[in-house]
Amino acid sequence: MTTLIINGESRSVAASPDTPLLYVLRDELGLNAAKYGCGLGQCGACTVIVDGKAVFSCVTAVTVLEGRAVTTLEGLGSHDAPGPMQLAFIAEQAAQCGYCIPGMMMRAQALLNRDPHATDEAIRAELQPHLCRCGTHMRILRAIRRAAEETRPKAAESRTGR
Amino acid sequence: MRLRFVLLVLIAIGALGGTAALLYAWESPIPPIDPRSFGAPDRALVRRGASLALIGDCATCHTAPGGVPYAGRLAMPTPFGTIYSTNITPDPETGIGRWSIQAFMRALRSGVDREGRHLYPAFPYDHFTRVSDDDARALYAFFMSIDPVNSSAPSNALPFPLNVRLTLAGWKLLFLRQARFVADPSRDERWNRGKYLVDGLGHCGACHSPRNLLGAEKASAEFEGGEAEGWRAYALGRYSQSPVAWDEAALTDYLANGSHPLHGTAQGPMANVVDNLAQVDPADVSAMAYYLASLGKSEGRNKSERVPFGPGRLPQAAGAQAATPSIPSEPGGAIYATVCASCHEGDRPPPLGGARLDLSTAVTDDAPANLINLVLNGIPAAGASARPIMPGFGDVLGDRQISDLSNYLRTRFAGRSPWDGLAEAVAEARGGR
Structure with a gap:
């Protein structure tokens, strides 16, 4: 039995310890946002956030994550109440087939949490492990910039109390 | 009076010496x-x-x-x-x-x-x-x-007196032997070409030889292994700790293509070297390999068979991953079996399958730096070439887990005793990036 904190909630996982986190999320917990792309940690579609860092859930066995905090795309917002990152991707229509997008959003979120003022260069470098074959790269970049702008603490506004 | 005279003489000698040094x-x-x-x-x-x-x-x-x-x-x-x-x-x-x-x-x-x-x-x-x-x-x-x-390059950030370039004349006096290459007539032309390139422009020893406290290569320890940008530059020739002894064919292949099935993939600063060598005259690369092979062969362990490990290796239904071998109780072994083995014990050939760790110098070498770097950062995709790649696990595994894993691999695949100072080495590798 492995215990994980999934999107803020403590969950006990019955799967055998060698099961990749991705299978646990999708098959056992019904969290289907993270996608199975290559199963080799090489395409990024399965990316989730573990303790603040973007990791490939397909090559991460649950046993090494005992007690750690996992955030999936479901943790960023729901269909009815999308979070800022999701709203930005919708606004920029950054998905074509969309298979790679959940992973992209998770890594982008981890980056913005760490550095709300991430430069274009930093965003590009950060997203290097993610493959998209539809080719919406420029829209993806715009969406991440938009999410950054909308979630960034606005110094001037907070001073005037809005 | 007498003291003043002695002082004056000393000052004069000092001034003369200083002038001579300056000249x-x-x-x-x-x-x-x-x-x-x-x-x-x-x-x-x-x-x-x-x-x-x-x-x-x-x-x-x-x-x-x-x-x-x-x-x-x-x-x-x-x-x-x-x-x-x-x-x-x-x-x-x-x-x-x-x-x-x-x-x-x-x-x-x-x-x-x-x-x-x-x-x-x-x-x-x-x-x-x-x-x-x-x-x-x-x-x-x-x-x-x-x-x-x-x-324009920014100014160097060096402490006094190293920021005074004249001090380098002293360094050169001690360590720089200015001499053009002289061919050894008892060797053939290809060997001489290889040695000329390896010792000269190729400057292989700059990384693959240890350096002294003043940053000069130890002439008496050529190719006994050195360090470059947080990576171990392995010992070459008879000092090599590769489980399989290098030969000319393997060296040629590795230098020209950046990887060899029995030796793994060039990493760190060496990745740049092989990227460059892939574009030069193949005859020059082959001459370098010929010369390097003449440096002598390590004993190696010459393992041709995979270390048997765990039960079946049938791929899972998902297709890409192999079944996990039985999970050892020790923490490092459990990490290996659950995280690493699906690629490294699978039946997929490289570049999609993992390298054979029983053949890895990263595991046998006296320094753990390269293994730690690989576990932390993986192997990034190298441009357009079809070299192996590996995801990094630095964001998944904690320092303790990486230490446990490294020492498990060390004892299991190299049959050697655990590394000393591994925790410090992991912390240092993390800090360096």
């Missing part, structure tokens, strides 16, 4: 040339120079991340401080556009720039001193043919 250390400027005086470049000479520049890995240091090749500005951390590489494009103001061939040759082989300033030995003139006149001319023709870029 010794002093190098005169070489007059600038008019950059417009160049005629049309000799295309064949330029081509040869371009290939030689790749063997010398010139662009590797003389290019900043994301910068124009050869325009310099790369920050090079050394144990003494940070040195910035210079602009070696033919820009008249910030590059070498006003350098004559004599100035270029002096810089290359004696470590003195056109203005007469001593260069820091981060520039490996202790190797380049062996370069022939002909090759130096070809290099010069190549550098003068590339597009000039206006780019």
Whole structure:
């Protein structure tokens, strides 16, 4: 039995310890946002956030994550109440087939949490492990910039109390 | 009275000595040339120079991340401080556009720039001193043919007295043996070509030999293994700790393609080297391999069979991953079995399958640096070439988990006792990136 904190909630996982986190999320917990792309940690579609860092859930066995905090795309917002990152991707229509997008959003979120003022260069470098074959790269970049702008603490506004 | 006399004599001796040292250390400027005086470049000479520049890995240091090749500005951390590489494009103001061939040759082989300033030995003139006149001319023709870029290097961040370049004359007196390469008549032409490239432009020993406290290569310990940018540069020849002894064929393959099934994939700074060697005359690469193979063979363990490990290796229904072997109770073994084995114990051949860890020098070597770097950062995709890649696990595994895993791999696959100071090495590797 492995215990994980999934999107803020403590969950006990019955799967055998060698099961990749991705299978646990999708098959056992019904969290289907993270996608199975290559199963080799090489395409990024399965990316989730573990303790603040973007990791490939397909090559991460649950046993090494005992007690750690996992955030999936479901943790960023729901269909009815999308979070800022999701709203930005919708606004920029950054998905074509969309298979790679959940992973992209998770890594982008981890980056913005760490550095709300991430430069274009930093965003590009950060997203290097993610493959998209539809080719919406420029829209993806715009969406991440938009999410950054909308979630960034606005110094001037907070001073005037809005 | 007597004391004053002694003092005066001492001061006089000191002044004389200082003057003598200054005279010794002093190098005169070489007059600038008019950059417009160049005629049309000799295309064949330029081509040869371009290939030689790749063997010398010139662009590797003389290019900043994301910068124009050869325009310099790369920050090079050394144990003494940070040195910035210079602009070696033919820009008249910030590059070498006003350098004559004599100035270029002096810089290359004696470590003195056109203005007469001593260069820091981060520039490996202790190797380049062996370069022939002909090759130096070809290099010069190549550098003068590339597009000039206006780019000045930031000032070096070195403490006193190292920031005084005249002190380098002392370093050179101790460690620089200025001599062109002399062929060994008892060896064939290919061997001599290989040695000339390995010892000279290739400057292999700059990383693969240990250095002393003053940053000079230990002449008595050539190729016994060194360090580069947080990576271990493995020992070569008979000092090699590779589980399988290197031979000429393997060396040729590895240097030309960047990986070999029995030896793994070039990583860290060596990845740049093989990227460059992939573009040079194959005859030169093969000569280097021929010479390196002549350095002697390590004993190796010559394992041709995979270490049997765990039960079946049937792929799971998902197709990409192999079944996990039985999970050992020790923490490192459990991590290996659940995280690593699905690729490293699978039946997929490289580049999609993992390397055989029982053949990995990263596991057998005395220094754990390379194994830790690999676990932390994986193997990034190398441009367009079909080399193995691996995801990094630094964001998944904690320091303790990485230590446990490393020592498990060490004892299990190399059959050697655990590394000392592993926790510090992991912390250092993390801090370095």
